Amino acid sequence: KNEVEQSPQNLTAQEGEFITINCSYSVGISALHWLQQHPGGGIVSLFMLSSGKKKHGRLIATINIQEKHSSLHITASHPRDSAVYICAVGSGNKLVFGAGTILRVKS
Amino acid sequence: DVKVTQSSRYLVKRTGEKVFLECVQDMDHENMFWYRQDPGLGLRLIYFSYDVKMKEKGDIPEGYSVSREKKERFSLILESASTNQTSMYLCASSVPTGTDTQYFGPGTRLTVL
Numbered sequence A: 001k002n003e004v005e006q007s008p009q010n011l012t013a014q015e016g017e018f019i020t021i022n023c024s025y026s027v028g029i030s031a032l033h034w035l036q037q038h039p040g041g042g043i044v045s046l047f048m049l050s051s052g053k054k055k056h057g058r059l060i061a062t063i064n065i066q067e068k069h070s071s072l073h074i075t076a077s078h079p080r081d082s083a084v085y086i087c088a089v090g091s092g093n094k095l096v097f098g099a100g101t102i103l104r105v106k107s
Numbered sequence B: 001d002v003k004v005t006q007s008s009r010y011l012v013k014r015t016g017e018k019v020f021l022e023c024v025q026d027m028d029h030e031n032m033f034w035y036r037q038d039p040g041l042g043l044r045l046i047y048f049s050y051d052v053k054m055k056e057k058g059d060i061p062e063g064y065s066v067s068r069e070k071k072e073r074f075s076l077i078l079e080s081a082s083t084n085q086t087s088m089y090l091c092a093s094s095v096p097t098g099t100d101t102q103y104f105g106p107g108t109r110l111t112v113l
Helices: none
Strands: A004-007 A010-014 A019-025 A031-037 A043-049 A052-056 A059-064 A069-074 A083-091 A094-097 A101-106 B004-006 B010-013 B019-025 B031-038 B042-051 B054-057 B064-070 B073-078 B087-094 B108-112
Touching (some): A004 A083, A019 A031, A019 A083, A019 A101, A031 A069, A043 A052, A043 A059, A043 A069, A069 A083, A083 B042, A094 B042, B004 B087, B010 B019, B019 B031, B019 B087, B019 B108, B031 B064, B031 B073, B042 B064, B042 B073
Parallel strands (some): A010 A101, B010 B108
Antiparallel strands (some): A004 A019, A019 A069, A031 A043, A031 A083, A059 A069, B004 B019, B019 B073, B031 B042, B031 B087, B042 B054, B087 B108
């Protein structure tokens, strides 16, 4: 079993839909990260969480430390949100990554 | 803005060749990382370095070595490239706490024929 599990692996949505991507982890962590990777490879950090909830524009990330679970929500999705979304947990001085969720938003 | 650059976006090499991938960061970060990314497997850590001339093996170091002679530069070396090393290679850097935000380069897509 992987230490970081994401679901779903693939997600297709219509423009305007509310999207949720889930991440569960099995190791002790100091922080959880949500990353975005657009076609072409570049990865950018969206959020770093150690508790509670963070919001940036249409993106919301939550974490439940007791349940070892985090969610990334996208409100009013847009085709430009199409990307791979990656959950990563900080364990020791390294990050452990989930396999990623491929999101496609159709107009 | 932090900038992490990688020497090539695309690279095609032949089996048995020695391959050098270079990564440079401009934010004076102590930590630097090399990952490979394969479909369905996510990013896997090959090696990381927490200081000049210091290195530590990651999860999949076999077939790879690294060099960090200067703080801003971290090189990944494939001593004798094999077809199973065809992959996307990503470099990242971060400040010393390690679990802080990592800044990624654009990636090098390596094909070994």
